[in-house]
Amino acid sequence: MDLTGPDSERRGPHTGAADDWGSHLRSYRRTQLGVSRGDFAELINEQARRQRINVSCSERHVARWELGEVRKPSKTYRRLLVSIGAPDPDADIAAGAAISNVMPDVIPDTGYTSAIAHRSDSRGVTLLEALAAAIVGSPDILASWLPYPEPDAPRRGTRPDLDFVRNATVRMREIDQHHGGFAVAHAAAELLRSSTATLGHDRGQHEDQMLIACADLARLAGWAYHDVGDQQRARRYATMALVFARRAGADSLVSASMYVLGRISLIERDPRTALRMFQLGQLPAQDSASGGESARLYANEAWAHAMMGNAGRMESALARAEEEISRVGERIDPWTRVFFTPGEFTGIQSVIYHEYALTAPGPAAERYTTAAVERARASVSASEPGRPARSVLFDNITIATAAFRLGQIDDAVSFAGAALELSSHVVSARADGRLRAMMHTATLSSPRSDVRDLCHAIGQALDAGAHPTRSAIRYELATA
Numbered sequence: 001m002d003l004t005g006p007d008s009e010r011r012g013p014h015t016g017a018a019d020d021w022g023s024h025l026r027s028y029r030r031t032q033l034g035v036s037r038g039d040f041a042e043l044i045n046e047q048a049r050r051q052r053i054n055v056s057c058s059e060r061h062v063a064r065w066e067l068g069e070v071r072k073p074s075k076t077y078r079r080l081l082v083s084i085g086a087p088d089p090d091a092d093i094a095a096g097a098a099i100s101n102v103m104p105d106v107i108p109d110t111g112y113t114s115a116i117a118h119r120s121d122s123r124g125v126t127l128l129e130a131l132a133a134a135i136v137g138s139p140d141i142l143a144s145w146l147p148y149p150e151p152d153a154p155r156r157g158t159r160p161d162l163d164f165v166r167n168a169t170v171r172m173r174e175i176d177q178h179h180g181g182f183a184v185a186h187a188a189a190e191l192l193r194s195s196t197a198t199l200g201h202d203r204g205q206h207e208d209q210m211l212i213a214c215a216d217l218a219r220l221a222g223w224a225y226h227d228v229g230d231q232q233r234a235r236r237y238a239t240m241a242l243v244f245a246r247r248a249g250a251d252s253l254v255s256a257s258m259y260v261l262g263r264i265s266l267i268e269r270d271p272r273t274a275l276r277m278f279q280l281g282q283l284p285a286q287d288s289a290s291g292g293e294s295a296r297l298y299a300n301e302a303w304a305h306a307m308m309g310n311a312g313r314m315e316s317a318l319a320r321a322e323e324e325i326s327r328v329g330e331r332i333d334p335w336t337r338v339f340f341t342p343g344e345f346t347g348i349q350s351v352i353y354h355e356y357a358l359t360a361p362g363p364a365a366e367r368y369t370t371a372a373v374e375r376a377r378a379s380v381s382a383s384e385p386g387r388p389a390r391s392v393l394f395d396n397i398t399i400a401t402a403a404f405r406l407g408q409i410d411d412a413v414s415f416a417g418a419a420l421e422l423s424s425h426v427v428s429a430r431a432d433g434r435l436r437a438m439m440h441t442a443t444l445s446s447p448r449s450d451v452r453d454l455c456h457a458i459g460q461a462l463d464a465g466a467h468p469t470r471s472a473i474r475y476e477l478a479t480a
Contacts, residue, residue, distance in 0.1 A: 179386030181227025215244035229429030295324035350375035
């Protein structure tokens with residue numbers, strides 16, 4: 001029995017007031033997330049699973065909250081709602097007023113925002129629609145989707161200059177790639193807070209350079225929170241990156257921000273939205289001086305098609321990615337460079353083939369699973385010392401998972417053991433999720449004692465790493 005269900009909530013008649021919590025919740029769901037009531041309920045259930053809370057939220061729960069039949073959910077549901085960024089029913093101020101009050105703290109009132117930041121979210125614009133409008137028009141429409149600053153966050157005494165922001169972003173990007181998003185997410189957000197305070201104090205070329213630096217940093221923060229598993233924060237920081245990049249006319253960075261937004265939708269198992277994000281990102285990518293982003297977007301379009309079970313379009317998108325890769329010259333932007341690390345594209349191919357194999361019919365499933373193993377092996381072989389450790393970890397997980405599915409137990413155990421060792425140095429919610437999926441596949445594939453022992457060791461490592469390991473490898477901003 002779900003002890004936190006509707007019977008434990010406070011009921012009351014719907015007042016229809018403009019400032020009641022139900023209407024704010026509906027506005028948040030429709031305009032900021034752009035999801036149905038059923039999908040919103042699943043977001044809550046997903047968050048509950050992460051926190052190991054036993055609830056079963058349904059579309060009816062959400063409907064009763066929004067219609068005012070239940071004015072205040074149970075404590076457990078309130079906790080889950082706040083954790084996904086939804087309006088807090090205990091808050092003393094309306095969600096719309098909160099956005100207006102904090103927006104100047106994120107982006108000073110220096111021309112980077114417009115009156116739209118203060119409009120009611122009831123205008124009915126979804127994030128995807130706003131992104132499309134921002135790419136071809138003004139980015140001001142995205143103001144409502146920008147990050148909320150922490151109300152009690154400390155302020156820096158001095159404002160970082162352009163070189164500091166650039167150098168810190170380079171260092172934190174390296175840390176993220178080798179140790180995972182937990183190591184840099186907080187530090188990146190804190191540096192971004194102080195860096196944006198400098199915007200609007202200079203005009204001309206220096207201002208554009210600072211906008212680009214802040215956009216790169218915001219994109220990094222978005223990617224780090226994506227790796228942490230906090231997709232709501234990730235989406236907001238990636239949107240901020242797009243706003244800054246659009247203002248500075250940095251087309252490649254606009255595309256890179258759309259890439260992050262698309263990957264967020266992929267991990268939320270929403271390939272159709274992800275595909276739209278990647279396709280929108282192609283518009284500025286085609287206008288940029290570098291073809292790197294276009295190649296990466298095509299590769300990830302293939303991932304979305306694989307998730308939807310469309311092999312033809314998947315292969316076509318991969319072919320386009322390879323064609324774009326062949327055209328890329330020596331100039332590769334820093335936020336795109338990792339995609340061109342030896343082994344990286346091959347590793348992405350392996351993930352895409354494995355994704356398609358999960359739902360492919362009969363012989364095709366085995367063929368693409370085999371191809372996933374081959375591609376991942378090639379990726380590991382091509383890897384050089386500078387390749388991100390997280391990517392190498394993903395390759396090993398892909399090989400092990402696919403080998404378990406193929407019944408190649410000895411190889412699977414070997415690569416799974418390597419993945420377990422690598423995971424001790426990379427703290428990533430995405431890696432954790434793939435390790436758990438690998439463990440599930442291994443359990444179904446063989447009753448061997450060494451497989452059981454390995455799965456037990458992985459489970460223990462994941463449970464033990466929830467707090468101590470992340471604290472041990474977390475880097476302070478001073479190390480950047």
